[in-house]
Amino acid sequence: MTAHKTIVSFVGENENGILRQLSHDLMKQLEPAGFSGHVIDLGNPDWIQQFSPLLQKGIYVALGHAGIGAGLEINGQSLWDAVKVPFVSIMADPPSAVPQNHSVKSRYVANAYIFEEWLRFQQRFIRSTQFSTLVGCPGVVSNPLCDQTAWRDRSQRMVFVKTGDDPERRRTKWQDLPPRWRRVLEDASASAVTRQTGDITDIFVAACDAHHVQTQSRQEIFYFLFQECDLYVRSYRANELVKALLALPVDIYGRGWDHLRDQATKARFHTAIDAARLDALYADTQFLLNTSPNVASGIHERVACGLAARCCVVSDRNEFSENNLKELPVFHGFDSFDVNLPAYMSDLYYSKIDYTDQTLAGLDYVREHLSAQKMMYAFLEIADELRFAEALVR
Numbered sequence: 001m002t003a004h005k006t007i008v009s010f011v012g013e014n015e016n017g018i019l020r021q022l023s024h025d026l027m028k029q030l031e032p033a034g035f036s037g038h039v040i041d042l043g044n045p046d047w048i049q050q051f052s053p054l055l056q057k058g059i060y061v062a063l064g065h066a067g068i069g070a071g072l073e074i075n076g077q078s079l080w081d082a083v084k085v086p087f088v089s090i091m092a093d094p095p096s097a098v099p100q101n102h103s104v105k106s107r108y109v110a111n112a113y114i115f116e117e118w119l120r121f122q123q124r125f126i127r128s129t130q131f132s133t134l135v136g137c138p139g140v141v142s143n144p145l146c147d148q149t150a151w152r153d154r155s156q157r158m159v160f161v162k163t164g165d166d167p168e169r170r171r172t173k174w175q176d177l178p179p180r181w182r183r184v185l186e187d188a189s190a191s192a193v194t195r196q197t198g199d200i201t202d203i204f205v206a207a208c209d210a211h212h213v214q215t216q217s218r219q220e221i222f223y224f225l226f227q228e229c230d231l232y233v234r235s236y237r238a239n240e241l242v243k244a245l246l247a248l249p250v251d252i253y254g255r256g257w258d259h260l261r262d263q264a265t266k267a268r269f270h271t272a273i274d275a276a277r278l279d280a281l282y283a284d285t286q287f288l289l290n291t292s293p294n295v296a297s298g299i300h301e302r303v304a305c306g307l308a309a310r311c312c313v314v315s316d317r318n319e320f321s322e323n324n325l326k327e328l329p330v331f332h333g334f335d336s337f338d339v340n341l342p343a344y345m346s347d348l349y350y351s352k353i354d355y356t357d358q359t360l361a362g363l364d365y366v367r368e369h370l371s372a373q374k375m376m377y378a379f380l381e382i383a384d385e386l387r388f389a390e391a392l393v394r
Contacts, residue, residue, distance in 0.1 A: 004058025005035040008051065010069030012042050019065050021275035025141040029373040030380075035060070042069060055083060061383035062087045067101025070109045078106035084390070086383035088112050090135075094294070095122045096227040099219070103128040107390060110382050114138050116297040117199045124201075125219065131386060139375035140304035140366060145283035151310060151356040156251055158314075158349055159281065160242065160289040161273065161302065164256030167235040174228070181221070184211050185229055192233045194337050197318040198296035204229050230294055237316055237336040238291040242267075244342040248349050250289075253281075282309035286355070287348060290315035291336065299325070304370050307331075307362035312355050314348060328365060329358040 007030065009023035020039055027037025038054055040047050062080070064070055067089040072079040080087045085108060092114040095102045102111060102122050111132040113119035119134050149155075171189075174182045188207035192200045204226055208215050215222045242252065242260055249266045253273045261269050273281060282288060288306035292299065296319035303321075306313035307330065315321065317333030325331040334344055 004060055005030075005033070006054055006057060006059045007035055007037045008054055008059055008062045009037065009039050010042055010062065010064040011039060012068045016272045016275050018275040019068075021278075022065070022141075023063070026372055026376055029141070029376045040069075055085070059083075059085045061085070061380060063090060063379060064088075065090045066093050066098065067091065067104070067111075070101055070104045070106070078104070078108065080108035081106050084108065086110070086386040088379045088382050090114070090379075091118055092293075094118060094227065094230050095126055096223040096230065099126055099223050102126050102130075102132075104130060106130070107393070108386055110386055112379060112382055114298065115293070115295045117201065117295045121201055125215065125222070131382075131389065133382065135375060135378055137371060137374040137378055138298060139372035140301060140308050140370045141372045142367075143279050143283055143305070143309040145279050146308060146310045146363065148283055151286055151312075151359050152354050154284045154286050156281070156285040158245075158248065158250040158287040158289065158345075159253070159285045160245065160250065161253045161278070161281070162238055162291065163254045163272065164238070164242070164258075164260070165231070165235040166256075166259040167232055167239055169259070170228070170232050170235060180211050180213060181225055184208055184213055184225055185232070187211075188229050189232050189236070192229070192294070193236050196335055197237065197292050197316045198294065200230065200233060200294045201226075233294055234291070240336040240341065241289065241291055241316075241334075241345075244345045245289075247342070248346060250349070278305070279309070282306060282311060285309070285311050287312045287314055287332075289313075292316050292318060296320060303331075304366055308366045308370075310359035310363055312359070313362070314345075324369075325365075328361050330355055330362040 007027050009027060011019045011023055023039045040050050062069065062085055070087055070089045074082050087109045089101065089109065089111050091111055095118055103126050109130055111130055112135050114135055116134060119132060122128055122132060174185055184207045188204045191203050205215055246264045246267045251268050251270060253270045255272050257269050282305055288311040290300055290302040290313065292315060298320050303313050303315050312330045312332060314332045316336050321333055332348060334341060
């Protein structure tokens with residue numbers, strides 16, 4: 001450990017301030033060990049003035065969700081190489097979204113992947129020369145309000161917090177693409193939405209191969225098409241869930257649901273909620289709903305946050321949830337393609353079961369397996385590895 005226990009987390013523009021809040025919450029996990037955390041918004045014009053005094057004092061590690069800040073340069077050189085400060089990119093999204101953030105030419109920048117699928121994708125297609133690794137202990141910050149209101153006394157019966165998107169509007173835009181690209185998207189997405197939530201990479205590559213679209217050259221085409229397919233499949237699943245909720249007095253928070261709002265008979269739609277208010281919302285919710293990214297190896301943070309808030313969590317199932325959460329009495333899994341999904345959600349909503357005591361099982365699972373503090377220490381270990389590796393350069 002160095003004498004300067006300063007951590008800097010870089011953020012940019014993001015929905016409802018979630019990365020800002022998450023950065024603050026994660027860095028607080030290391031305060032007992034004497035670390036101080038600072039969030040710097042790269043969209044702020046005076047960010048350099050905020051960063052410079054911290055750099056002069058000494059920074060132990062810099063962090064950036066999705067690689068925000070990883071590519072900063074000074075005089076044509078990587079900033080992190082120039083100042084010899086390790087930077088850890090926390091990667092939870094598909095590399096196709098911003099491929100360049102997964103291949104930064106710097107010895108001091110590491111990629112730390114939350115999901116195995118995206119590490120494999122990077123190794124298979126991007127083939128970055130950076131130090132890249134899987135975070136062995138993805139974690140969630142504890143909810144300080146989890147015991148404030150007993151489950152049976154909470155005012156929000158069923159809640160879904162997610163930005164909406166109209167999948168059919170997205171598909172319509174595919175009409176403007178070259179015909180062969182459109183066929184790749186149609187074939188891959190049609191296959192993916194009929195399967196349990198999981199990795200769609202092989203499904204998409206098979207569609208590319210069937211239509212003789214290369215995946216190893218002119219990769220900007222491949223990344224664009226993969227990202228479109230990924231977004232469509234995620235949007236499709238979320239819309240199937242919301243359509244199953246329209247006749248129930250469920251609270252849905254987030255913009256982008258106008259295409260379904262008029263079909264609601266009982267569901268209530270609300271504007272996006274600031275991330276700083278999520279702990280309080282979750283701690284007053286009985287059933288927290290979720291749809292997941294296209295991964296099989298882990299769970300979305302909403303699932304973990306729901307368990308940490310002593311909610312019942314209702315989410316699309318994947319291989320991880322089947323292997324690890326299926327026996328939890330407060331986890332309820334579904335398949336978005338199930339024709340009985342509306343009936344399933346109705347049965348849950350009107351269930352008379354009191355889960356108050358059983359929510360402790362979910363809380364215990366999070367504390368044992370999803371420690372945010374352990375994850376932060378993993379990032380510190382990566383920073384130490386980068387420093388040690390620098391001495392190996394000849």
